[in-house]
Amino acid sequence: MTDHVIKVSNLELNYVVRHGRASTLKEAVISAIKRINLDITVSALKDINFTVDRGEVLAIVGHNGAGKSTLLKILSRVLPPTNGVVKVRGNVAPMLELGAGFNPELSGKENILLFGVLLGNSTKSMESKSVEIAEWAGLTEQINLPLRTYSSGMVARLAFAIATFQKSDVLIIDEILGVGDAEFQKKSRIRILDLINQGETTILVTHDLDAVEELATKVLWLDHGRQVALGPTQKVLDAYRQA
């Protein structure tokens, strides 16, 4: 294996959706007896090829439904590819839809521990890190209160802090540059810049093309699950803006 942190070759992902209203067991059984095939195969991604080297920042652009989030899920190992090969060296820290999966009954600190461990850390290392995380999120005083007492902005801050305080080899950022109030947006942007400048390999998905221009070293353009272009930021962005 070469030095690529991420290598994607001939990646293809198909999934099956059931036609009509067959989301009940009753209907599924009836259609199976009548031998009606309700399954439709959808090709979500096809012929995707790219590599990301250490320290590179790859931005993925494309319209809604282009397959950006699906590609991120494959890179974070959540979805196995239908065909093709994905190789990733090291840990992936996903930063997707902040706060999804937090438990409102648990305290901020308990959520930090749970998510930190879920992302592959030991309980011990998270115990010591939780102080730092709470401090960065500005939640030191509320950290032992149940999460249901937090405002949505506080939850977003906490989630962002947990994800960015991971020791990871690949950072995945999905549409989170525009979260929270102006002050928090500024703070989170600085934090991401810090991580990128530290040489963290990053995959960035956003509709904010100015951010792409500022942060990315190369861009992958997807449209309806197909790879339209891959190359240096400026070149691909110019083409994308004209399309």
Add this chain to the structure above:
Amino acid sequence: MSNIYDSSARTNYFSELTTYLWKQRDLIKLLVKRDISVRYKRSVLGLLWTMLNPLLTSLVLWFVFVTIFKPKLADGTQFAPYVLAGVLIMTFFNQGFIGAAESISGGVGILQKVYVKPQVFAVASAISNAINFLLGLFALIVVTLMVGDGISIFAPLTILVVISMLGLTIGLALMTSILFIRFDDSKNIIAISLQLLYYLTPVFYPKDILDDKVRFVVSLNPLSSYLDIFRHVFANTGTATPIDWLYMFSTSLVALFTGLIIFKRFWARSVVMM
């Protein structure tokens, strides 16, 4: 050393899963702790509720049946601990099974975003219900002693029932979680089946009041064996034959392996559909 993910690598499912579960023991511990603490935070009585809940359920059954029948079964067994043992086993099974299945179907939000093998959730949920069951044993000890019965010296063998029940509930939950994710109406069907299973287990009736046909059906129900063994080792009431032991261990293993294989086959397809 950083780990390498290669989607084309072929590994042995069972050995990989076992290693994975061991590596994730911190996560399992935390999930168990979360399950238990969330359960008690919601109730005013806290930990006491674990003991009160089966006790009150048994009290209702006991009251109904003692006013109809007698406080003792025909063979001299006290009815109160008999019912409580039944309720504890059925609670362990029902909540362990449904809890583990829902830990996956309800955890889809997280499972779609972070790479965690979903089996971890099922294992943690089943373990927290096993702990719940073990706490409930205190209530059973109190009731058994109150009616003047003794605890058997073989009571520690209850742990074999617990381990078998873990295998059974995890296996069934893995199969069912796929149904829960795919079909909206599957929860109702499972709920009705569980109710039927409850009546086909000798929880609050002695087996010898049944006629031969019904007794045969009841003895085919694996939970009858689990329950007979539990009552027998715990307070030396009733009988447990070697067949019961064999049936308990084999249904546990078969459920676990079938569940693991079915889950592996359908999980990726199900998660991609959402």
